[in-house]
Amino acid sequence: MAMRHLITGQNNCAPDGASSSNPLNALANAVLGQSSKAQSIKELPGSVSVPSTSDFGAAGPLSTIPGSENEFKQDQRPLARGADFIRGGPANDWIESFRPPGVPEFGGPEERFAEFDQIYNNTGTTFGPPLDGPPQRVLSGVLHSFLASGRAGVPFQPVPVPALGLSESDKQCIRDRSCIMARHILADQPEEYIQAQVNTLLHSLDIDNRMRGPMHGRYPELEEYWNQSQSSMGPAMMHNAADKWITEFGKQSNNPENWANSFEQQYGPNGWASEFEQHQSQMAVGQMGGANMANLAAMEQSRMLAQTLASNNDPKFQNSKFFQFVSKMSRGELIIEDNQVKQGSASQSSGWADEFQTQYNANANSWADQFAHEELSQGADKWVSEFSSEHNQGALNDKWIDEFSKLNVTDEWAEEFSGGFGESSADPWVDEFQEQLLSSKQNSGASRGVYVFSEMNPYVGHPNPMQEGQELFRKGLLSEAVLALEAEVLKNPDNSEGWRLLGVTHAENDDDQQAIAAMMRAHQANPTNLEVLLALGVSHTNELEQGEALRYLYRWLQNHPKYGGLALPQSTDSPYGPDVIKLFNDAAQMSPEDADVHIVLGVLYNLSREYDKAIASFKTALQLKPQDYSLWNKLGATQANSIQSADAILAYQQALDLKPNYVRAWANMGISYANQGLYEDSIRYYVRAVSMNPKADNAWQYLRISLGNASRADMIAACDARNLDALQKEFPL
Amino acid sequence: MDGSSLKSAQLLEQMRLHLATDAGKELTKKVGLVYQLNIAPKKLGVDEEIFVVDLKKGEVTKGPYQGKPDATFSFTDSDFLGIVTGKTNPQMAFIRGAIKIKGSIIAAQKFSLDIFPKPAKL
Numbered sequence: 001m002a003m004r005h006l007i008t009g010q011n012n013c014a015p016d017g018a019s020s021s022n023p024l025n026a027l028a029n030a031v032l033g034q035s036s037k038a039q040s041i042k043e044l045p046g047s048v049s050v051p052s053t054s055d056f057g058a059a060g061p062l063s064t065i066p067g068s069e070n071e072f073k074q075d076q077r078p079l080a081r082g083a084d085f086i087r088g089g090p091a092n093d094w095i096e097s098f099r100p101p102g103v104p105e106f107g108g109p110e111e112r113f114a115e116f117d118q119i120y121n122n123t124g125t126t127f128g129p130p131l132d133g134p135p136q137r138v139l140s141g142v143l144h145s146f147l148a149s150g151r152a153g154v155p156f157q158p159v160p161v162p163a164l165g166l167s168e169s170d171k172q173c174i175r176d177r178s179c180i181m182a183r184h185i186l187a188d189q190p191e192e193y194i195q196a197q198v199n200t201l202l203h204s205l206d207i208d209n210r211m212r213g214p215m216h217g218r219y220p221e222l223e224e225y226w227n228q229s230q231s232s233m234g235p236a237m238m239h240n241a242a243d244k245w246i247t248e249f250g251k252q253s254n255n256p257e258n259w260a261n262s263f264e265q266q267y268g269p270n271g272w273a274s275e276f277e278q279h280q281s282q283m284a285v286g287q288m289g290g291a292n293m294a295n296l297a298a299m300e301q302s303r304m305l306a307q308t309l310a311s312n313n314d315p316k317f318q319n320s321k322f323f324q325f326v327s328k329m330s331r332g333e334l335i336i337e338d339n340q341v342k343q344g345s346a347s348q349s350s351g352w353a354d355e356f357q358t359q360y361n362a363n364a365n366s367w368a369d370q371f372a373h374e375e376l377s378q379g380a381d382k383w384v385s386e387f388s389s390e391h392n393q394g395a396l397n398d399k400w401i402d403e404f405s406k407l408n409v410t411d412e413w414a415e416e417f418s419g420g421f422g423e424s425s426a427d428p429w430v431d432e433f434q435e436q437l438l439s440s441k442q443n444s445g446a447s448r449g450v451y452v453f454s455e456m457n458p459y460v461g462h463p464n465p466m467q468e469g470q471e472l473f474r475k476g477l478l479s480e481a482v483l484a485l486e487a488e489v490l491k492n493p494d495n496s497e498g499w500r501l502l503g504v505t506h507a508e509n510d511d512d513q514q515a516i517a518a519m520m521r522a523h524q525a526n527p528t529n530l531e532v533l534l535a536l537g538v539s540h541t542n543e544l545e546q547g548e549a550l551r552y553l554y555r556w557l558q559n560h561p562k563y564g565g566l567a568l569p570q571s572t573d574s575p576y577g578p579d580v581i582k583l584f585n586d587a588a589q590m591s592p593e594d595a596d597v598h599i600v601l602g603v604l605y606n607l608s609r610e611y612d613k614a615i616a617s618f619k620t621a622l623q624l625k626p627q628d629y630s631l632w633n634k635l636g637a638t639q640a641n642s643i644q645s646a647d648a649i650l651a652y653q654q655a656l657d658l659k660p661n662y663v664r665a666w667a668n669m670g671i672s673y674a675n676q677g678l679y680e681d682s683i684r685y686y687v688r689a690v691s692m693n694p695k696a697d698n699a700w701q702y703l704r705i706s707l708g709n710a711s712r713a714d715m716i717a718a719c720d721a722r723n724l725d726a727l728q729k730e731f732p733l
Numbered sequence: 734m735d736g737s738s739l740k741s742a743q744l745l746e747q748m749r750l751h752l753a754t755d756a757g758k759e760l761t762k763k764v765g766l767v768y769q770l771n772i773a774p775k776k777l778g779v780d781e782e783i784f785v786v787d788l789k790k791g792e793v794t795k796g797p798y799q800g801k802p803d804a805t806f807s808f809t810d811s812d813f814l815g816i817v818t819g820k821t822n823p824q825m826a827f828i829r830g831a832i833k834i835k836g837s838i839i840a841a842q843k844f845s846l847d848i849f850p851k852p853a854k855l
Contacts, residue, residue: 510854542854544740544814603855609746637853642745642785643750648853668853675747675850677756705847 035302175202451517459487466498475502476661478509479693489521497523500532503539508630510664510696512539512691528559534596538603538634546607547574553600554580563587563597577608595624595631602634610644633665636672645672663692667699674702679710684733691724703727737782737795741772741813745784747850749793761791762847766840772847773809777833781807788844803840807833817849 180200191518459465462484469484485502489495499522506515515541522532533556540549550563554575558567566583581604588597598621605614618635625631636651649672655665686703690696704719751757752755771781786846808816812831815821823846826832834841 346803512854538855544743544852546738546740606807606855609743634855637855640853641747643747643754660805664854671851671853675751675756676754677759698818702851705819708846 007276008076019398071617089665119498129486178202209619232373247326316682435546438560449517449520451521453486453490454483456488457487461489465491466495469498469501469505473505476659478505478661478663479695481505482509489518493521494525496522496529496532498522499525500529500535503535505534506533507539508659508664509661509693510667510699511693512542515539515545530556530560530596533559534600534603537600541603541607546577549555549603549607550577550580553604556600557583557587560587562594566590577604580604581608593624595628597626599631599634602638606638606641614638615642617646629655629660629662629665632658633662633668636665636669640668640675643675645676656673663689663696663699666692667696667702670699670706674709679706683710683712684731687724687727687731688733690722692729694722694724739772739774739810741784741810742782742853744817744849745770745786745793747852748786751850752788752791753846754792755789758791761788764788764843766803766843767798767800768840768844769798770813771805771807772813773807775809777809777831786844793845802836804834804836804838804844806841806844807835813846816846818851819847830850847855 015694044557178198178201182194182201315443430590459468462468465484465487469481469488472478472481472484482502485498485505488498489502492498499518503515503518503522506512506518516536518535518538519532522529523536526532529618533552537549537553537556540546540552551573554567554572557563557580563583568579568583571616581601584597584601584604588594591597598617602614602617602621605611605617615635615638618631618638622628622631622635632651632655636648636655639645639651640648652669652672655662656669659665664687667687670682670689673679673682673685682702683706686699686706689699690703693699700719700722704716707713707716715727715730718730752761765788768786770784770786771778772784773779773781783795783797785796785802787794787798804813806829808826812821812826816823816826816832821831823832827834
């Protein structure tokens with residue numbers, strides 16, 4: 001219960017299973033696996049639950065061993081229930097389960113309740129209940145005082161008891177369960193003390209304790225398991241070992257092999273499997289309400305949370321990531337485990353399983369199979385949480401609960417939550433994973449300025465790919481032109497013009513990363529080519545890389561035969577923006593008819609975000625070069641960036657009239673519509689852009705955002721799968 | 734935004750202009766909360782530049798908010814850019830610890846970063 005106190009922040013919290021109006025609270029409850037217990041009991045009416053070793057870390061061991069009558073009482077006595085629980089209801093349930101099986105239930109329910117009330121009243125005031133009346137009551141009384149003494153930590157005083165007439169099997173039942181219970185309740189006490197306590201109790205009840213030997217009755221398997229772990233470590237050590245195990249796992253989570261080894265050293269390859277199997281069977285029976293239930297309950301609770309959130313009518317909120325996150329959790333697509341959110345059936349987990357399987361093919365094949373099977377059906381790493389949730393005192397889990405518990409108390413939970421994640425030991429793993437995702441997505445290295453060639457290129461071996469590439473570029477078949485020009489630069493890696501045209505083509509195809517990479521090669525082959533320097537300046541501007549852009553544009557001036565003299569005598573690697581602008585203004589005064597100077601000025605004003613001046617510069621340049629479609633696009637883009645979207649669309653239209661296959665202008669059109677909140681319209685332009693160049697990653701990303709904002713989540717899957725046919729059919733232009 | 738060498742500065746400048754348009758005013762009307770963005774050039778929390786996106790008044794300003802913003806986001810320049818342009822999944826970024834949020838989570842949820850206007854390309 002202590003865990004839940006952390007969450008509710010008070011001691012007189014609602015009793016177990018009570019419906020809480022706070023869904024987060026309920027979710028926390030579910031994650032802790034407390035309220036799910038009543039649930040699990042219901043599934044087995046009539047059966048008596050059995051303590052197992054897995055209970056050892058639980059904060060309130062008593063509450064995990066409810067008797068069969070628990071369900072009945074919960075249903076029938078809603079009002080008294082709270083009080084019962086506060087006074088240690090589960091313990092009473094346990095006692096009730098000692099009612100000798102042979103004795104029938106006396107009278108109707110009412111009668112029984114009256115009697116119980118009496119027992120409760122008695123235990124509330126005194127250690128010594130009246131020891132007369134029917135055997136059941138006497139037995140209850142004795143056991144109550146036994147419990148009380150255990151809690152108080154005083155030796156149990158033997159009480160004279162009238163003959164109870166217990167049968168041999170009753171005695172055995174009491175003896176077995178007392179032993180087990182005592183170990184649970186007195187887990188922190190030395191073994192001898194426990195023995196003494198139990199012996200006193202059994203002696204009081206006139207039960208022979210020598211018959212402990214090999215366990216019999218209904219739970220031989222569990223008892224055997226208990227004894228095994230008992231003999232090897234004793235309860236306290238078991239505890240420590242488990243904690244240690246969890247910590248160890250936390251530390252080594254990026255090294256599963258190590259962990260597995262150390263586990264094997266402790267338990268042998270089969271020990272783990274058998275433990276797992278045992279947990280499995282228990283879960284199947286549903287008695288312990290372990291992690292399986294906790295997970296299901298977490299799902300259930302997050303579903304409730306999702307419903308609560310769904311009742312918020314704000315569409316923005318409905319689309320929000322958090323809401324989606326909770327919804328996913330409620331559908332079991334995401335599972336929270338060890339401070340991490342995991343995809344329910346994600347490939348990473350099965351990848352892990354695969355890896356593990358190959359490593360342990362030799363000795364743990366069946367286990368891996370089972371694990372893999374388990375993963376498929378239930379989700380990732382479930383057993384980890386199963387183990388750790390049964391050892392609630394494990395450090396990782398505690399921390400997580402701590403973080404989570406603050407949710408309820410203060411609104412600043414997000415900070416705590418993310419803080420917890422940040423410090424989590426598995427954090428680097430997520431980072432790594434993210435990076436891998438990113439790099440595989442970005443064709444690895446494109447961002448580093450390394451040109452990435454297409455894999456299948458029909459133009460390799462073409463007699464004159466340069467000419468072919470120029471021809472294709474002129475026709476506006478940009479993606480084909482890219483292939484031809486790639487063939488050319490593969491053949492002649494020092495062909496500056498080949499690289500330059502390749503870069504231009506990529507820029508028009510709306511791929512600045514590749515454009516920069518190609519232009520760098522062109523620049524290498526010919527460091528003074530002005531067109532290359534301008535193109536690099538523009539592409540870096542598009543990537544918002546101010547310093548780089550400024551450097552190349554300044555070099556344009558330095559290398560210009562006419563304006564080179566204007567450049568400052570001392571060479572500088574990081575020129576100051578306003579200085580460069582001033583120099584170009586001087587150049588523009590020198591020769592106002594040079595469109596290129598105005599173009600560079602326009603780009604420079606974009607860098608300094610003086611959009612009005614940039615627009616003026618581009619307009620001046622357009623008067624000199626009205627047929628330059630890329631210039632129209634530059635004007636449009638500048639207008640768009642200063643949020644004059646209507647003007648921008650006109651300028652883009654001019655560019656597209658001059659060059660219908662200008663992917664960049666199509667994508668920019670989409671951006672303009674999206675920036676005006678016209679997401680439906682923007683989608684059509686984005687789809688056009690990506691159908692012309694399926695490699696235009698930016699356009700794909702923007703398309704996805706627009707689909708989301710236009711409430712067309714139904715097409716996001718098609719977008720993610722890059723299914724052009726479906727998108728073109730749905731959004732014709 | 735002037736004088737900032739952050740890539741994000743352009744987006745914020747665009748946002749500032751955007752808030753004066755009809756679409757921007759609608760956003761202001763719909764959200765009506767104040768957000769502070771702490772954007773670090775490289776490492777979270779180091780050399781942060783602070784911007785305020787005031788969706789109450791409809792303005793973007795540099796420097797910390799005078800008073801208590803409804804929510805404060807912290808991220809690096811490139812993560813912010815990545816999220817706005819759809820390169821980075823904000824959920825993963827959050828879990829990874831690349832985004833930190835202070836203040837009301839409800840308020841934070843009302844501010845999805847993909848409503849930022851996108852930069853057009855020259």
